[in-house]
Amino acid sequence: MMTKTQINKLIKMMNDLDYPFEAPLKESFIESIIQIEFNSNSTNCLEKLCNEVSILFKNQPDYLTFLRAMDGFEVNGLRLFSLSIPEPSVKNLFAVNEFYRNNDDFINPDLQERLVIGDYSISIFTYDIKGDAANLLI
Numbered sequence: 001m002m003t004k005t006q007i008n009k010l011i012k013m014m015n016d017l018d019y020p021f022e023a024p025l026k027e028s029f030i031e032s033i034i035q036i037e038f039n040s041n042s043t044n045c046l047e048k049l050c051n052e053v054s055i056l057f058k059n060q061p062d063y064l065t066f067l068r069a070m071d072g073f074e075v076n077g078l079r080l081f082s083l084s085i086p087e088p089s090v091k092n093l094f095a096v097n098e099f100y101r102n103n104d105d106f107i108n109p110d111l112q113e114r115l116v117i118g119d120y121s122i123s124i125f126t127y128d129i130k131g132d133a134a135n136l137l138i
Contacts, residue, residue: 004065004069007065007066007069007070008069010069011069011070014073014075017075019073019074019075020073020074021070021072021073021074022070022071022072022073022082022085023070023071024067024068024069024070024071025067025068025071025083025084026084027068029083029084030057030064030067030068033050033053033054033057033083034054034057034058036050036051036054038051038054038055039051045097045098045101045102046094046098049093049094049097049098049115052115052127052129053083053093053115055129056115056117056127056129059129059132060127060132060134063117066080067083071083071084071085072085072091072093077120077121078118078119078120079091079118079119079120080117080118080125081093081096081116081117081118093115093116093117096116097111097115097116100116110137111124111126111137113128113130114126114127114128114129114135114137115127115128115129117134122138123136123137123138124136124137
């Protein structure tokens with residue numbers, strides 16, 4: 001599990017280097033996501049995303065610990081997306097996933113089954129809810 005010490009070191013490094021990061025995710029926001037009842041038959045994109053984020057929170061406590069310290073960041077091109085801020089200094093997880101799943105140009109079938117949580121240059125960080133695993137797609 002990610003410790004508070006590791007997170008505090010990350011925050012200190014980011015402050016020292018003047019990298020942007022978002023304030024911690026509010027506990028009420030976290031609870032609202034955790035309490036969502038999973039509905040695998042939903043056809044609404046936002047509802048599906050909320051379901052997947054709820055599973056991510058339950059299966060990956062380190063990610064939740066991280067969000068309680070900062071809601072996204074950007075360092076040297078590496079971004080972990082914000083969950084609660086629509087137009088942050090780092091991208092919003094819900095907006096990014098909606099784009100990857102519902103755009104008129106191209107829909108990547110690999111991203112239909114994964115939750116995009118960040119990116120780095122040309123790579124995309126995803127979470128596979130079925131396999132309970134983080135992945136890097138190039």
